[in-house]
Amino acid sequence: MIDTTTAPAPAAPAASPARKGRSKLHRLSPVQLAGVIVLCAIGAIYLYPLFWLADSAFRPSVEIFQYPPLLFRDFQRGITEYTLGSMRLALFQWNVSAAFGVSVFVTLLGMFLTLLISSLCAYAFAYLEFPGRKFLFAFILGTMMLPLTTMIAPFYEVIVALGLANTLWAVIIPYSISAFGVFLLRQYYIKIPRSFMESAKVEGAGHLRIWWSIILPLSRPALAALAIVQFRGIWNDFLFPMIVLTCQKACTLPIQIKVMDSQNFNKPYDAIIAAGFLTAAVPMIFFLIFQRQFIEGLAGGMKE
Amino acid sequence: MSFFEAIRAVFRDYFGLHGRARWAQFWWWVLFGAIASGLVYGYVVATDELTATSAQSLGGYLFGTVRRPIAYLGFAAIIIPTIAVMVRRLHDINWSGRWLLVPGLSALVAWYLKNRGEHLALAADAAASLADEEGTEFVRPQLWFDTYAQAETFAAKLQALPVSIQVLIGFALITTLVILVLCALPGSPVANKYDEPPPQRVVDRSSAWALILPFLILLIIFNIYVFARGFHMSLTDAQGVNEGTWVGVQNYKDILYANVLKYKDFWRAVKVTFLYTAGCLITQVPAAFVLAYILNTIPFFRIRAVLRAAFFLPCLINTVTIALLFRMFFNKDQGILNNVFASLGLPSQTDWLMHSQWAIPLMIAVSFWQWTGFHMVYFLAQLQTIDPTLYEAAKMDGISPSGQLRHITLPLMRPAITFVAVTSAIGGLQVFDLVFILFPNASFGPGGVAKTLVAFIFDEGWRGDQLLGLASAIGWLTFIIIAAVSALQIRFLGLGKHGEA
Numbered sequence: 001m002i003d004t005t006t007a008p009a010p011a012a013p014a015a016s017p018a019r020k021g022r023s024k025l026h027r028l029s030p031v032q033l034a035g036v037i038v039l040c041a042i043g044a045i046y047l048y049p050l051f052w053l054a055d056s057a058f059r060p061s062v063e064i065f066q067y068p069p070l071l072f073r074d075f076q077r078g079i080t081e082y083t084l085g086s087m088r089l090a091l092f093q094w095n096v097s098a099a100f101g102v103s104v105f106v107t108l109l110g111m112f113l114t115l116l117i118s119s120l121c122a123y124a125f126a127y128l129e130f131p132g133r134k135f136l137f138a139f140i141l142g143t144m145m146l147p148l149t150t151m152i153a154p155f156y157e158v159i160v161a162l163g164l165a166n167t168l169w170a171v172i173i174p175y176s177i178s179a180f181g182v183f184l185l186r187q188y189y190i191k192i193p194r195s196f197m198e199s200a201k202v203e204g205a206g207h208l209r210i211w212w213s214i215i216l217p218l219s220r221p222a223l224a225a226l227a228i229v230q231f232r233g234i235w236n237d238f239l240f241p242m243i244v245l246t247c248q249k250a251c252t253l254p255i256q257i258k259v260m261d262s263q264n265f266n267k268p269y270d271a272i273i274a275a276g277f278l279t280a281a282v283p284m285i286f287f288l289i290f291q292r293q294f295i296e297g298l299a300g301g302m303k304e
Numbered sequence: 305m306s307f308f309e310a311i312r313a314v315f316r317d318y319f320g321l322h323g324r325a326r327w328a329q330f331w332w333w334v335l336f337g338a339i340a341s342g343l344v345y346g347y348v349v350a351t352d353e354l355t356a357t358s359a360q361s362l363g364g365y366l367f368g369t370v371r372r373p374i375a376y377l378g379f380a381a382i383i384i385p386t387i388a389v390m391v392r393r394l395h396d397i398n399w400s401g402r403w404l405l406v407p408g409l410s411a412l413v414a415w416y417l418k419n420r421g422e423h424l425a426l427a428a429d430a431a432a433s434l435a436d437e438e439g440t441e442f443v444r445p446q447l448w449f450d451t452y453a454q455a456e457t458f459a460a461k462l463q464a465l466p467v468s469i470q471v472l473i474g475f476a477l478i479t480t481l482v483i484l485v486l487c488a489l490p491g492s493p494v495a496n497k498y499d500e501p502p503p504q505r506v507v508d509r510s511s512a513w514a515l516i517l518p519f520l521i522l523l524i525i526f527n528i529y530v531f532a533r534g535f536h537m538s539l540t541d542a543q544g545v546n547e548g549t550w551v552g553v554q555n556y557k558d559i560l561y562a563n564v565l566k567y568k569d570f571w572r573a574v575k576v577t578f579l580y581t582a583g584c585l586i587t588q589v590p591a592a593f594v595l596a597y598i599l600n601t602i603p604f605f606r607i608r609a610v611l612r613a614a615f616f617l618p619c620l621i622n623t624v625t626i627a628l629l630f631r632m633f634f635n636k637d638q639g640i641l642n643n644v645f646a647s648l649g650l651p652s653q654t655d656w657l658m659h660s661q662w663a664i665p666l667m668i669a670v671s672f673w674q675w676t677g678f679h680m681v682y683f684l685a686q687l688q689t690i691d692p693t694l695y696e697a698a699k700m701d702g703i704s705p706s707g708q709l710r711h712i713t714l715p716l717m718r719p720a721i722t723f724v725a726v727t728s729a730i731g732g733l734q735v736f737d738l739v740f741i742l743f744p745n746a747s748f749g750p751g752g753v754a755k756t757l758v759a760f761i762f763d764e765g766w767r768g769d770q771l772l773g774l775a776s777a778i779g780w781l782t783f784i785i786i787a788a789v790s791a792l793q794i795r796f797l798g799l800g801k802h803g804e805a
Contacts, residue, residue, distance in 0.1 A: 124515035129505035236622035276625035
């Protein structure tokens with residue numbers, strides 16, 4: 001999708017042999033150079049709130065709201081006074097460690113179940129013929145257009161009727177059905193050459209066998225894209241778990257932050273910032289490791 | 305041309321229904337609808353477990369049985385394909401006769417305004433007499449638009465018109481409704497669009513069902529059933545855990561006509577949501593496009609990758625953390641914004657989060673920070689799919705860079721721009737987390753000025769009286785608004801004939 005190695009910049013003039021040895025900067029027109037500098041400046045301003053979040057999460061709570069921001073002053077003085085105090089407060093006094101565990105559990109299981117269920121379903125839609133196939137597929141695509149707003153009210157009722165109230169399954173199971181996932185994987189599957197499957201069938205492999213040992217390994221990029229979409233969605237979701245989970249023992253990280261924020265007196269700003277940093281750091285770390293997959297999954301996956 | 309041929313030609317031109325195939329599909333849908341509703345009706349009659357209250361109307365008759373699930377599923381079986389087909393139909397309909405809709409739609413609006421005015425007057429009278437009994441003074445709530453006076457004069461004018469004109473208006477109204485229903489009905493299933501060269505599939509029914517069933521069962525329970533149950537709930541006065549009784553369209557009337565006794569105004573929420581969405585679209589889409597365009601011209605992939613990552617990072621973070629962060633930034637005494645203003649010598653005593661005129665701009669600003677990079681990455685990916693030989697050819701013809709932008713880049717990027725505009729409008733219309741957290745004490749802005757549609761749903765359904773029936777009705781109206789807005793966007797921004805969305 002986004003190819004960072006070959007950069008066919010349309011406006012960039014081709015490097016002439018005479019300039020080969022000189023700095024690349026000479027290839028830029030003054031306008032482009034100004035553009036780069038301005039963009040870098042905007043990027044720095046853009047990143048500042050994240051910078052502040054990460055910085056404040058490790059400060060003593062008295063220093064958080066000082067101005068000018070302490071980081072700059074510290075660089076002048078050559079001193080930094082970082083501490084794990086607010087992180088410790090958040091993790092152990094405000095139950096963020098439990099919420100972190102819940103979030104990890106819900107996200108991992110939700111992702112896993114989505115991949116499993118969607119890929120089985122997509123396999124059937126891509127390769128098997130059965131009455132009502134087209135109609136069912138159109139139907140599943142149609143459900144993608146139902147927005148959450150029409151459904152939040154009766155959701156709790158259904159959860160109670162199924163006996164799932166106050167359990168984490170109440171959030172995991174609804175997360176694990178993704179019509180978008182079925183669509184994405186099915187679009188990928190129909191592009192896989194059939195000859196792979198034919199030969200496996202000659203060897204006597206069943207559908208599950210073909211799915212497991214041929215289709216799944218071949219569709220790894222699509223699975224990764226779906227996993228990333230689901231990861232970001234589930235980890236950051238707020239309204240749905242807030243309505244379904246009652247938070248008696250533990251709930252997901254965004255809800256826990258909201259609970260900490262609803263203290264009317266002595267709002268624990270230091271703990272909130274630490275918890276917020278923790279919640280934000282996980283997707284950011286994953287992004288920095290799997291940058292290409294993330295961008296392909298989120299920007300490219302939507303396009304299909 | 306015979307009379308019937310002429311009628312058919314008019315219909316063909318109007319709806320773009322050419323050829324036998326499309327008519328066949330039309331009848332297929334009609335048949336399907338008839339069978340589905342017959343099944344539902346037959347089941348309900350056969351089980352015959354009606355309660356006294358529910359038998360009063362057809363809706364109560366259909367949904368009021370003890371074994372409702374089947375009725376719900378039947379309802380969903382009709383409505384979901386209809387939605388899918390409506391979206392698909394937008395490309396097929398020939399809109400050349402759209403002016404015919406104008407008189408009908410304006411008659412609809414007039415009818416609504418008249419009713420709203422009457423309801424406002426009635427509710428205000430009731431509230432005033434209640435206030436008299438209690439010995440307090442009745443304060444009329446500030447509604448976004450108070451149609452009573454306008455509607456009264458309008459109704460008077462309408463009645464003064466000659467009967468023939470009134471009949472014509474009524475005729476236009478009915479025609480419009482028929483046309484709208486017909487637009488929704490026929491068409492081809494969405495699946496056809498996505499069927500690339502038909503691969504040869506294996507006929508294996510039992511395996512297929514076994515593979516699909518896990519997904520389908522969960523989908524039916526958690527999407528389709530819940531969706532239909534939401535519609536039923538919107539027709540009852542459900543409250544908290546209490547299931548409530550059938551009240552018909554009373555909830556919708558309460559919302560649309562702004563029942564003054566409850567001090568609620570649906571249209572204010574609509575206005576706030578639209579302002580926010582429009583603000584997001586106007587700021588984010590052009591900014592994202594410009595950023596992507598500039599970034600695409602940077603020949604160093606390393607700088608480009610770093611900048612792309614920097615702009616992309618905010619969209620990965622949850623809105624709760626972002627809203628809290630910005631609440632601290634906008635703080636009056638300790639917030640960074642005021643501190644920076646102070647050091648620049650600008651007025652620095654603004655209490656940003658407590659000024660009603662700043663509520664929506666602040667939300668738009670936070671949303672800008674969060675989502676621009678996301679859209680930019682999408683634009684960047686699309687820009688890189690444009691064939692570079694096009695630019696080379698343009699350069700040889702001596703076309704300036706601005707000309708290249710106008711004649712090559714923008715036309716080719718049009719589907720991408722539409723896509724980003726539609727998705728971000730759908731997201732903006734459903735905004736909740738941001739407005740819920742950004743303002744202290746979950747107040748939805750000072751005095752609730754920034755209460756968006758989903759916030760309105762939450763406020764009605766999960767706070768105070770927990771009016772879940774009313775909340776579901778708002779949810780349905782929101783859904784209709786979202787569908788209409790995205791349909792209009794697809795229509796006017798244009799996706800090309802087989803565009804993607």
